[in-house]
Amino acid sequence: MELKRTIKFEADRDPEFVRWISHTVGGERIRHCLQCGLCSGKCPLSLYMDYTPRRLMHLSREGFKEEVLGSSSIWLCTACYACMVHCPKSINVTHLLYALKQRAIEEKRYPRRFAIPVMARQFSDMVRGSGRITESWLIVKVFLRTSIWRLFGMSGLGLKLLRTGRMPLKRERVQRRAEIEKLLDSVAATRKELAI
Amino acid sequence: MKYAYYPGCSLRGTGRAYEESLLAAFRLLDVEVEEIDDWNCCGATTYMSVDELTSYALASRNLALAERDHSEIIAPCAACYLVLNKTQHYIRDYPDIKLVVNRALDTIGLKYRDKVKVRHPLDVLLNDVGPEAIAAKVKVPLNGLKIAPYYGCQIVRPYSTFDDQGDPTSMERLLEACGAKTVRYPLKTTCCGGSQKGTLPEVGLDLIHYLLSEAQKNGAEVITTVCPLCQFNLESFQKEAGERHRQTAVPVLYFSQLLALALGAPADTIGLQRGFVPIRPVFAKKEIAYA
Ligand code: SF4
Ligand code: SF4
Ligand code: SF4
Ligand code: SF4
Numbered sequence: 001m002e003l004k005r006t007i008k009f010e011a012d013r014d015p016e017f018v019r020w021i022s023h024t025v026g027g028e029r030i031r032h033c034l035q036c037g038l039c040s041g042k043c044p045l046s047l048y049m050d051y052t053p054r055r056l057m058h059l060s061r062e063g064f065k066e067e068v069l070g071s072s073s074i075w076l077c078t079a080c081y082a083c084m085v086h087c088p089k090s091i092n093v094t095h096l097l098y099a100l101k102q103r104a105i106e107e108k109r110y111p112r113r114f115a116i117p118v119m120a121r122q123f124s125d126m127v128r129g130s131g132r133i134t135e136s137w138l139i140v141k142v143f144l145r146t147s148i149w150r151l152f153g154m155s156g157l158g159l160k161l162l163r164t165g166r167m168p169l170k171r172e173r174v175q176r177r178a179e180i181e182k183l184l185d186s187v188a189a190t191r192k193e194l195a196i
Numbered sequence: 197m198k199y200a201y202y203p204g205c206s207l208r209g210t211g212r213a214y215e216e217s218l219l220a221a222f223r224l225l226d227v228e229v230e231e232i233d234d235w236n237c238c239g240a241t242t243y244m245s246v247d248e249l250t251s252y253a254l255a256s257r258n259l260a261l262a263e264r265d266h267s268e269i270i271a272p273c274a275a276c277y278l279v280l281n282k283t284q285h286y287i288r289d290y291p292d293i294k295l296v297v298n299r300a301l302d303t304i305g306l307k308y309r310d311k312v313k314v315r316h317p318l319d320v321l322l323n324d325v326g327p328e329a330i331a332a333k334v335k336v337p338l339n340g341l342k343i344a345p346y347y348g349c350q351i352v353r354p355y356s357t358f359d360d361q362g363d364p365t366s367m368e369r370l371l372e373a374c375g376a377k378t379v380r381y382p383l384k385t386t387c388c389g390g391s392q393k394g395t396l397p398e399v400g401l402d403l404i405h406y407l408l409s410e411a412q413k414n415g416a417e418v419i420t421t422v423c424p425l426c427q428f429n430l431e432s433f434q435k436e437a438g439e440r441h442r443q444t445a446v447p448v449l450y451f452s453q454l455l456a457l458a459l460g461a462p463a464d465t466i467g468l469q470r471g472f473v474p475i476r477p478v479f480a481k482k483e484i485a486y487a
Contacts (some may be wrong), residue, residue, distance in 0.1 A: 024249075025290060042388050048399050076399065080387035081353035085361050094354070098248070124247070127254065131236040135209035156433055164470040166210045174236045179257070179304040186300040188255045196249070196292055 013063035020103070021060045026095030033057045039083035049073040052094050053083050060096070069104045073097070075111060079163050128184055131174025138169040199320065200312070201229035201264035202258055204276035205237050205474050211273065211466025217273055218452040219316055224459040225325050225333065226229045229270060230307030232262045240275040240470075252293055253300040260306040261315075270320055271454075274350040274423030280314040281355040307422045316351050317452065318366040318422060319358035326371035335460035337375030340484045344381040344416035345371070345451070346407065348426040352385055361385070365398050367420060367451050374458035379414040383407055388429045398440075404429055405437040408444040411450040417478050420451040447475040 021027045033054075040052035051059060051071045059068050068074075074097060083093040104110060105120075126133055161167040174180055190196075207215040222229055235258050239251030247428050254421055259280060262269045269289030271277040288310065301308055319331070345367035358410045359366045362385055368378040388407055407430060411419050421427040431448035438444055449471065456466045465487050479486060 025286070025293075044403060045399065048396075076392070076396065078349075078390040078392055079342055080349035080386070080390075081383075082349065085353050096247045102248070120247075124250075127237050127239065132208075133205040133237050135205065135413060159471055160257065160432075163212060164472070165359050168209060168212075168472055172205060172208050180236055180254075182303045183253050183257060183300045186303045187250050187296055190251060190296045190299050194295075196296075 005114060008064065010067075014065040015063060016159060017065040017068075018063040021096070021099070021103065024096070024099045026037060026092035026099060026150055029091045030057060030061045030096065032089040033061065036078055036088060038086045038088065039091075042082040042086045043077075044080065045073075045076040049076055053077075053097070056100070057096070058092065060100070068100060069107060071108050072111075077101070082095065104128070108163075123136045126177055128181060129177075131177055131180040132172040134169075134171045136161075136169050197268070198228040198230055199315075200269040202235055202238075202269050202270065202271045202276060204240075204264070204273040205271050205274075206424035208214065208430055213219050213442065213449075213470045214272060214427070215454060217450055217456040217461070217466035218345065220461040221321075221456040221459055223272055224456065224461060227249070227320065227325060229316070230266070232258055233480065235261065238276045238279045238328045249293065249296050253297050255279050256287065256297045256301060256308050256446065257304070257306065259283065259312055260301055260308040260483070263309060263312045265288060268315055268320075270317055272317050275316065275425065277316050278350040278355070278454050283320035283321055284310065285313065285355060296387060300476045301333055305463070309351060312415070314357070316358065317424070318351070318370065321370055321455070322366045324360060326330070327369050328461075330370065330455075331373040334374050334458045336458050336486050337453060338371070338458055339375060339484050340355045341376045341454075341478070341482050341484065342415050342417045343371055343376050343378050344360065344411035344414060344419045344446075345378055346381065346388075346411070346419050346426060347419050348421065348423045349385055349387045351422055356358055356472045367422070371451060371454060372418065374455060376458075378425055379411070379416045380413060381416070383410050388426050390425060390429075393429055393433060393476060397436075399431070401433060401437040401440055404433050405444075408434060408437065408446055409442060410445050412425045412446055416446060417482070418454075418475065419446055419448045420454060434473065440453060445473055447471060447473040447478060449475060457484075457486050 022030055035058060036052060039045045040054040043053050049072060051073050056068060059172040064114055064156045079094050081094050083130045087093060204445060205216055236254060237419040238258060239254035240484055271280055347364050350362050354357055389403040419430060427448055427450060434444050453466050
């Protein structure tokens with residue numbers, strides 16, 4: 001028989017994580033959470049989550065980093081803001097879930113089958129290069145770098161989009177593209193300078 | 197007053213029908229718009245989740261460009277509307293973000309003064325034009341066509357000030373002014389799953405199915421949307437969602453397509469041919485004599 005510890009100890013907590021979450025944008029008020037559960041009740045995805053938004057709020061502010069960053073909820077959240085607008089303590093739950101997602105990506109803890117790094121990369125390369133997204137090209141690029149089978153699975157849809165003129169192949173571009181590059185470079189430089 | 201117009205990337209791709217019909221409606225209602233000079237992608241969702249600061253900087257270039265000649269921006273895409281609004285809020289609330297954005301804009305000779313207001317076309321049509329003015333210009337009444345108005349999440353939450361966050365009614369008021377009827381649709385602001393269909397298909401399909409079947413159960417002949425991604429999700433995956441649950445076949449249009457049609461715009465200029473679930477049989481059944 002395999003025995004598993006189910007309670008948590010003080011020592012499992014990560015104080016750095018608590019500091020980080022309460023200083024992140026939107027996290028200022030996490031201490032005020034009442035654990036009322038309205039966020040979970042309003043969340044259309046909570047039925048599929050391992051830790052509902054209410055539980056995530058509590059686990060995060062107590063520093064249970066492993067549970068939080070390993071939670072499926074981060075990936076299920078669609079940023080629909082239902083939780084946030086109903087929170088009686090005006091806690092920006094949606095933004096906190098964003099912050100957790102970013103942290104999980106930083107620590108490379110995303111589910112294998114998600115094409116997140118590929119998506120993000122293709123997306124930002126396209127914005128840097130053209131300043132705008134041409135959906136048709138983005139889709140092709142992402143699919144070429146992930147799984148070809150999915151492209152087949154979607155091909156019925158792709159054809160429909162082409163047939164109805166909703167997949168124009170003409171590339172959308174900003175005229176003054178140098179401005180976009182400068183803008184992006186400046187953000188990177190300031191971020192480095194201020195370590196934010 | 198002339199509004200600045202921010203189409204965003206989707207309205208040049210999968211959401212073309214939205215732009216075609218909205219601009220047609222604006223023309224027929226004498227709402228003057230001017231596309232923001234050399235606008236760039238607002239960096240919505242995908243960027244937001246991995247690199248927020250960059251998305252604020254990208255969005256702020258559009259705000260700054262618009263501010264030079266205009267005091268209000270119309271942003272039809274729900275994601276753009278949210279990101280532009282969010283950027284304004286966060287620049288106000290967080291000095292670090294403000295600093296990053298201002299420095300970045302400085303390198304390209306732009307300045308953001310927080311003088312421009314971001315508005316959704318529903319807001320402009322309802323509050324600046326008004327349902328009475330619209331009703332007076334209707335040429336093709338919608339003959340009681342039964343509509344489930346689907347708002348999705350991002351235009352009413354969290355920043356919108358023009359309508360209720362859980363039970364908005366702008367779309368109802370607009371479309372009823374055109375002679376349509378709206379059905380009860382309690383899921384009108386429940387999220388369709390966004391890009392969940394791509395990442396976790398089972399979950400995405402469930403959410404899409406609830407929205408479709410509830411509309412159908414309540415007698416809707418068409419669902420109207422205000423967001424290219426909502427429109428795409430609801431119309432493209434009906435068969436797949438039906439395989440998991442029960443089949444539905446509800447046409448999904450942009451509210452602006454029905455508005456433009458009612459104002460007399462010819463059907464082939466407002467993207468009706470771009471839908472996957474045919475709408476013309478519904479119009480025929482309702483004896484809507486469109487141009
Ligand atoms: S709604 Fe707000 S206060 Fe209530 S549990 Fe959720 S975060 Fe905490
Ligand atoms: S924003 Fe995320 S957590 Fe909040 S209700 Fe929507 S899906 Fe749930
Ligand atoms: S919402 Fe999407 S498509 Fe629309 S401009 Fe922004 S990033 Fe581009
Ligand atoms: S309902 Fe879906 S597609 Fe529409 S705004 Fe919300 S997430 Fe985006």
